[in-house]
Amino acid sequence: MSLKMKKRRVTVVVPETRIGRVKTKAMRTADQVRPIASTAREVASHRIEDARVWAAPRLDRAAQSVEEQIAPKVSAFLTQAAEVIDPSPSIRRRGGRARWSTIALLAGFAACAVGIVIYRNNARQWADSMKDTSADASRWSGERAEEPARGMNETGATADEASRRMY
Secondary structure, X not given: OOOOOOOOOOOOOOOOOHHHHHHHHHHHHHHHHHHHHHHHHHHHHHHHHHHHHXXXXXXXXXXXXXXXXXXXXXXXXXXXXXXXHOOOOOOOOOHHHHHHHHHHHHHHHHHHHHHHHHHHHHHHHHHHHHHHHHHHHHHHHHHXXXXXXXXXXXXXXXXXXXXXXXO
C-alpha cells in the first residue's frame, strides 16, 4: 500500500421507492401502536386475574362433587367389572385352603394359651421355692452370726487366725 492512497468515501443513495415508503410508514405506525399495546396488555392481565378469581371456587366445588358423588360410583362399577372378568377360582373352590389356614390359626392360639398357663404355674412355683429358700437363708445367717460372737470356731482358733491361715 502506498502512503499516498486516500480513503474513498462511498455515498449510498437510497432511491425513493415503494419499499422505502412502506418501511417508513410501518415505523411510524409501530410508534403509534406501542402505547396502545401496553395498555391492552394491562387490561388483558386484569381480565385474566378476574377470570381466575371467578373460576377458582367453581373448580373447587366441581372437584368436591366429583370426589363425593361420581368417584364412589365409578369405583364400585370398576370393582364389579374386575370381579366379573377375574379368572381366579371363586371362594367356594378355595374353601379347602381357607379351612386349613383357619384350623392352623386356631391351633396356634390354643398352643399360645397353654404356654401362658404353664409359664404362670412355673412362675408361682419358683416364687414359692424362693420364699422357702430365703427363710432357710435367714435361719442359716442367724446361726453364722452367733459363731463369731463366741470368738472361736470348731478347731479352737479365732476368726482372725482362721482367715490368716486361709491366705
